[in-house]
Amino acid sequence: MHGNIWVVQNPQGSAQSMALVIRFQVRPSITITMTESGESSDQPRSNSLFRGLQVLLADDDDVNRAVTRKLLEKLGCTVSAVSSGFECLSAIGPASSPFQIVILELQMPELDGFEVAIRIRKYRSRSWPLIVAMTASGDEDVWKKCSQIGMNGVIRKPVLLQEIAIELRKVLVQANKVV
Amino acid sequence: MDVVSQLQRQFIDYSASLHREGFVDDQFTQLQKLQDENSPDFVVEVASLFFEDCEKLINNMARALEQQQGVDFKQVDASVHQLKGSSSSIGAMRVKNVCINFRSFCEAQNREGCLRCLQQVTHEYSLLKSKLQTLFRMQPSMMAVDCVLLSLVGLGNRSVV
Numbered sequence A: 001m002h003g004n005i006w007v008v009q010n011p012q013g014s015a016q017s018m019a020l021v022i023r024f025q026v027r028p029s030i031t032i033t034m035t036e037s038g039e040s041s042d043q044p045r046s047n048s049l050f051r052g053l054q055v056l057l058a059d060d061d062d063v064n065r066a067v068t069r070k071l072l073e074k075l076g077c078t079v080s081a082v083s084s085g086f087e088c089l090s091a092i093g094p095a096s097s098p099f100q101i102v103i104l105e106l107q108m109p110e111l112d113g114f115e116v117a118i119r120i121r122k123y124r125s126r127s128w129p130l131i132v133a134m135t136a137s138g139d140e141d142v143w144k145k146c147s148q149i150g151m152n153g154v155i156r157k158p159v160l161l162q163e164i165a166i167e168l169r170k171v172l173v174q175a176n177k178v179v
Numbered sequence B: 001m002d003v004v005s006q007l008q009r010q011f012i013d014y015s016a017s018l019h020r021e022g023f024v025d026d027q028f029t030q031l032q033k034l035q036d037e038n039s040p041d042f043v044v045e046v047a048s049l050f051f052e053d054c055e056k057l058i059n060n061m062a063r064a065l066e067q068q069q070g071v072d073f074k075q076v077d078a079s080v081h082q083l084k085g086s087s088s089s090i091g092a093m094r095v096k097n098v099c100i101n102f103r104s105f106c107e108a109q110n111r112e113g114c115l116r117c118l119q120q121v122t123h124e125y126s127l128l129k130s131k132l133q134t135l136f137r138m139q140p141s142m143m144a145v146d147c148v149l150l151s152l153v154g155l156g157n158r159s160v161v
Helices: A028-034 A062-075 A085-092 A113-124 A140-149 A161-178 B002-020 B026-034 B042-066 B073-090 B093-107 B111-144
Strands: A004-009 A015-021 A054-058 A078-082 A101-105 A130-135 A153-156 B150-156
Touching (some): A054 A085, A101 A113, A101 A161, A113 A130, A113 A140, A153 A161, B002 B111, B026 B042, B026 B073, B042 B073, B073 B111, B093 B111
Parallel strands (some): A054 A078, A054 A101, A101 A130
Antiparallel strands (some): A004 A015, A015 B150
């Protein structure tokens, strides 16, 4: 335990007193409860609906990808993350895809989210996997375009846990209704 | 355990001051809440990614703005847009706000304005980096703490196992 132990001897040579110093690791979760908000902070909003859900996440930004991935994992999803449109298409594969939902950042260099979605819907399948767009844009036209292309939902950035949960739940429920 | 609560208090207070002074916003709070046993260093890791991104993007912007032949404002804007996105995700509010102004100057193709914003964004990034590094230093000390001092008086000749 990376500690220290020492003994103070009395004149007779036997131990008079001993000191023992032990360093413990405080559980990391303490840092979670240290926020000022006072609300219950480490309640996972995971749901049996999301548990084991296979998600493919495509975002070229390292920070966004790390954050979104963590949020999805917090919900219980199993996440594969790629950093480009091309990698996304390769990951989906030719025929059957292991992924139930693809979450796509719209603005990616080279091959953007729109293009990826168009190709998925045209060359892979018209309804599977489910596609959810991620965008910082609040523009109605952007959302309309997503819908026209065949995307099933939109998540606004910066991403919040509640919002991902709500949108994914909506998308999954709608998909189940169609089938 | 007074030492523990003192350090915890220090961490809370410093974290709160960062929020109060606008260095970080609710997105950062969300990140802190996402940290758990599975990823105990999540916040530090994401912050490191962010600082790497910042440096790379700021260098891109500086290079593009230096071009004597003519500034490619689209290129500058692309970098600013990226920085705005990642600063927004991590909750780096001040950096994000400078990026918002920066984009307006890019759109207006105003080189002077852009250079001023570049200076500002560099300043805010450095400031945030040092503040977060201070905050993160407070965490390990919490985790390593708990010095337990036991004084056993008068053990006589008994050996300690």
